[in-house]
Amino acid sequence: MLVPFFWMVSTSLMDELEVYRFPPRVLPTDPQWGNYAGALTARPFGRYFLNSLVFATGVVLGQLLTAATAGYAFAKLAFRGRERIFLLVLSTMMVPTVVVLIPRFLLIDRLGWGDTYVGLISTELVSVWGIFLMRQYFRSVPRELEDAARIDGASEWRIFWTVSLPLAKPALATIGLFAFIDAWKNLLWPLIATRSMAMRTVEVGIASFHGVYVMNWPYQMAAAVTAIVPIMILFVFTQRYFVQGIQLTGFK
Amino acid sequence: MTARGRRAVLAGLVWLVLAVAVVAGTLVARAAARRAAVDLLRAETGVAVELLRETGRADALDHLFGSRWALSDDVDLSVDEAIVRRTDGGLTGVAAVYDADAWSRVGTLRLTATPQRPTDGTTAAAVVAVALLGIIAMGWTRARSSRVRWPVVAAVVTAVPLAAAGRSVHRTLEDATSTRLEVAANALRSVPDLQALIAEPGGVYRVAQLPFVAFDRRGDVILSTLSTTVTARLGEGRPAGGRLEADRVTYAIADVGPVRLAGLPYEHTHDPTVPLIAIGLIGLALAAAIASLARLVDTPRAFRRTVTAWSFLAPAFLHLGIFSIGPLLFAAWLSLHRWSLIDAARPFVGLANYAAILTDPSWWNTVQNTAVFTLHVPIAMAVALGLALLAHRPGRGVVLLRAVFFLPSVTSLVAIAIVWQWMLHDEYGFLNWVLSLVGLGPVRWLTSPDTALLAIMLMSVWLIVGYQMVLFQAGLAAVRLDLYDAARIDGAGPWRRFVHVTLPGLRHTLFFVFVTSVIGSFQIFGAVYVMTEGGPLHSTDVAVFHIYEEAWEFFRFGNAAAMSWVLFAIIFVVTWLQFRVLERRVEEGS
Numbered sequence: 001m002l003v004p005f006f007w008m009v010s011t012s013l014m015d016e017l018e019v020y021r022f023p024p025r026v027l028p029t030d031p032q033w034g035n036y037a038g039a040l041t042a043r044p045f046g047r048y049f050l051n052s053l054v055f056a057t058g059v060v061l062g063q064l065l066t067a068a069t070a071g072y073a074f075a076k077l078a079f080r081g082r083e084r085i086f087l088l089v090l091s092t093m094m095v096p097t098v099v100v101l102i103p104r105f106l107l108i109d110r111l112g113w114g115d116t117y118v119g120l121i122s123t124e125l126v127s128v129w130g131i132f133l134m135r136q137y138f139r140s141v142p143r144e145l146e147d148a149a150r151i152d153g154a155s156e157w158r159i160f161w162t163v164s165l166p167l168a169k170p171a172l173a174t175i176g177l178f179a180f181i182d183a184w185k186n187l188l189w190p191l192i193a194t195r196s197m198a199m200r201t202v203e204v205g206i207a208s209f210h211g212v213y214v215m216n217w218p219y220q221m222a223a224a225v226t227a228i229v230p231i232m233i234l235f236v237f238t239q240r241y242f243v244q245g246i247q248l249t250g251f252k
Numbered sequence: 253m254t255a256r257g258r259r260a261v262l263a264g265l266v267w268l269v270l271a272v273a274v275v276a277g278t279l280v281a282r283a284a285a286r287r288a289a290v291d292l293l294r295a296e297t298g299v300a301v302e303l304l305r306e307t308g309r310a311d312a313l314d315h316l317f318g319s320r321w322a323l324s325d326d327v328d329l330s331v332d333e334a335i336v337r338r339t340d341g342g343l344t345g346v347a348a349v350y351d352a353d354a355w356s357r358v359g360t361l362r363l364t365a366t367p368q369r370p371t372d373g374t375t376a377a378a379v380v381a382v383a384l385l386g387i388i389a390m391g392w393t394r395a396r397s398s399r400v401r402w403p404v405v406a407a408v409v410t411a412v413p414l415a416a417a418g419r420s421v422h423r424t425l426e427d428a429t430s431t432r433l434e435v436a437a438n439a440l441r442s443v444p445d446l447q448a449l450i451a452e453p454g455g456v457y458r459v460a461q462l463p464f465v466a467f468d469r470r471g472d473v474i475l476s477t478l479s480t481t482v483t484a485r486l487g488e489g490r491p492a493g494g495r496l497e498a499d500r501v502t503y504a505i506a507d508v509g510p511v512r513l514a515g516l517p518y519e520h521t522h523d524p525t526v527p528l529i530a531i532g533l534i535g536l537a538l539a540a541a542i543a544s545l546a547r548l549v550d551t552p553r554a555f556r557r558t559v560t561a562w563s564f565l566a567p568a569f570l571h572l573g574i575f576s577i578g579p580l581l582f583a584a585w586l587s588l589h590r591w592s593l594i595d596a597a598r599p600f601v602g603l604a605n606y607a608a609i610l611t612d613p614s615w616w617n618t619v620q621n622t623a624v625f626t627l628h629v630p631i632a633m634a635v636a637l638g639l640a641l642l643a644h645r646p647g648r649g650v651v652l653l654r655a656v657f658f659l660p661s662v663t664s665l666v667a668i669a670i671v672w673q674w675m676l677h678d679e680y681g682f683l684n685w686v687l688s689l690v691g692l693g694p695v696r697w698l699t700s701p702d703t704a705l706l707a708i709m710l711m712s713v714w715l716i717v718g719y720q721m722v723l724f725q726a727g728l729a730a731v732r733l734d735l736y737d738a739a740r741i742d743g744a745g746p747w748r749r750f751v752h753v754t755l756p757g758l759r760h761t762l763f764f765v766f767v768t769s770v771i772g773s774f775q776i777f778g779a780v781y782v783m784t785e786g787g788p789l790h791s792t793d794v795a796v797f798h799i800y801e802e803a804w805e806f807f808r809f810g811n812a813a814a815m816s817w818v819l820f821a822i823i824f825v826v827t828w829l830q831f832r833v834l835e836r837r838v839e840e841g842s
Contacts, residue, residue, distance in 0.1 A: 001656050001657055001659075001660075001714070001718075002656060002659075003675075003682070004660075004668070004671050004672060004675055004714075005659075005671075007671065007674070007675055007682050008667075008671040008674075011674060019680060020679075020680055021680065022679060022680055022685070023685050023688070024680055024681075024682065024685050062571075065567060066567045066568040066571060067568070069564045069565070069566075069567055069568065070564065070565050070567070070568035070569075072564055073561045073562075073564035073565045077557060077560060077561040077564065078554075078557055078561070079557060079558045079561035079562070080544075080558060082561075085565075089568075089572070092572065092576055092577075093771070094771060094820075094823055094824055094827055095576065095580060095820060096774065096775050096796070096816065096819055096820055096823055097775065098775065098777075098795075098796045098799050098800070098816045098819065099579075099580060099583050099813075099816040099817060099819070099820050100575070100576055100579035100580055100583065101803075101816070102579075102583060102586065102803055102809050102812060102813055102816070103578070103579030103580075103582040103583050103586070103813075104575060104579050106582075106809075107574075107575075107578075107579065122575070123575045125571050125575075126568050126571040126572055126575070126576070131568060155560075156560045156564075157560075157563070157564075160564070181662050184664070185662075185663075185664060185665050185778075187665065187666055187777065187778045187781065188777055188778070188796075188800070192804065202664065203664060203665070203666045203778075206664070206666050206667055206670065207666045207781065207782055210666070210670050210782060217674050220670050220674070221670075221671065221674065223667070223670075224664075224667035224668075224670050224671050225667075227663075227664040227666070227667040228663045228664050228667045228668075231662060231663050231664060232659065232663060235655075235658075235659065235662050235663075236655070239651075239654075239655050239658070242658065242662065242722075243654065243658075243722050246719065246722045246723055246726065247722065247723070247725075247726035
């Protein structure tokens, strides 16, 4: 399971010619740490990381807001056609992203948001999965606290902000993390929504790096390590929330 | 507020929404008409400058433009080619005039136009009509919420003015086209020198600034600046694929005899029909949504609750409407057009795109590849289930194991794909090395059409297995332990316990994992984009990658939109089938 990761790190430290050897070396004879400096300065990777970070952060904030409010409404508020509307929302999960890709591109282009953060982020602010998860979570929270607030005459929005939302921190953390990772991993949309080198995200950046340095495997592996390590560190510290989130989805 | 007051407020809101829709639609129509007028004036100014440059004859300009044109010897450095400026009361086309060597500027040509505002009357009439009908209908809704009458009234009230606005824009567009043809024909007729321009390639286009076909008396084509198919269609007097009829004007040109000019109204792109329909529908939908609250009016608490609920739903629904539902419908509209980024003519082609796709073997190849690729889902599920069974007792080792297996699905997919591409390298890759150790291989994983898809499936299993494992572990934790004990007492072995207790207990999880993974696998893109780009020999050309190429390599957006809708339909049917077949079994089991 870990072999590809190991292989990646090992190759990234090899000499450019050392990799072309059969049977291959498992470990580099003389670790070439310079590969990292070489690969990372060949393209503006710092800028790529910044772009990915801005993109992912914006998406996280947006998805948290929409998922929390809509999930709360579907779980706690009574209104006509609630279940039917919820099913309708869920069914949009079946729509493949590629269908809305061209119209979304034309839309942000028309709005003058092509190749900007706003254009990149604006289309990704709702996650139906997040709404689903928040609904599940809010449903599992007992009503007593809210009812107490309701008797005190608090408005629904006030209850939401002061009572329910603080209780939902674990679910919010899970959704936030998944939104972050999904945005970070997103290749197709940033590929289309950005044009200039300065707006590329890490995924688009290393994909094009890959296309240019086809033969230089150590450089490519160094770039791959750089792309993977930050996310891996994030994962190690937040693993619990991932597992929790996935398990929440499983239970209907 | 009394129930009556609330109802009045609701009715008022409904009509306000409709009025806003009508006004918005009229504004859109007006903007389209204005753009058409601007385009026309720009073309005319271009013609005027061209005439002046080629002939130097002011009388030709008088003939064409009467007193609308003026030449001054001031030099406006901000203007070169013809542009249009808004002046009070109308539009002015401005262009720089050069000397005979086309080197230095000698003056500025101005051409004025007072475009009519064909839609202003309509706007006023529509607003008045909406207001009047609104007042009448308010009386109705107050008397009794009529379920049949008022939607009809609302639809009529919205549709009639919008249709009128659309119609008047169409007239403007048609007028603009005939005016241009007239300008072209006049230019050809009144300036004999210009006939020489006909012979020059592109000369006619320069004169008219409008693609057109000239036919002689017998209907033979003298000249055409249009594609052969469109030329043929215009020759047969058929509309050339657009919604507007092609206009034609007949003029006699000395030497040649009567010439018929037929042109394409290329203001097509300004045609506001679709936005108008969209605005009308959105207005009606909003109005209907508000009106549906009418039933709640008599119960203030339910009413308040509904309003609160929708205030919570608003952010998500606004976004879904603008960035998901709207684009979905727009993609359907695109799929009915020959729509390209680089060609301004975007004619309606009906279902031709779909017909082309369904008979295109390369599309079916991608569908087949996608379907084959999806086979990795059950394989991954089997592996994941096995792993979950091995490690579903809590403990430090299990947590670590889970983290290790889960890792691939959270890291950068592109980086992972690059690493795998290296591991699958024909000569120096890790996999072929391992195979060689046991005396097999080498396999040309990604360079042979027989194995490339298999190699990507292999990687995908590795990618997805940890995610599925975590889901299965969660499912296993929910299986009732007493059932195992009962089975053990009944003397069931491990296999029988698995078949009769574990699998039925996991059925909901299995169903969920299967359905979502299949939907996901139909949308594979990244791995193919990075590792094979659909090759070798299209053996890994999957649906989303194919659509991506169609749109962003070949710019055939209409085709790509049609393909994406076909893919959507396939996913829909497959998911529906799974629910029909599998879910019933899941339910029967319980």
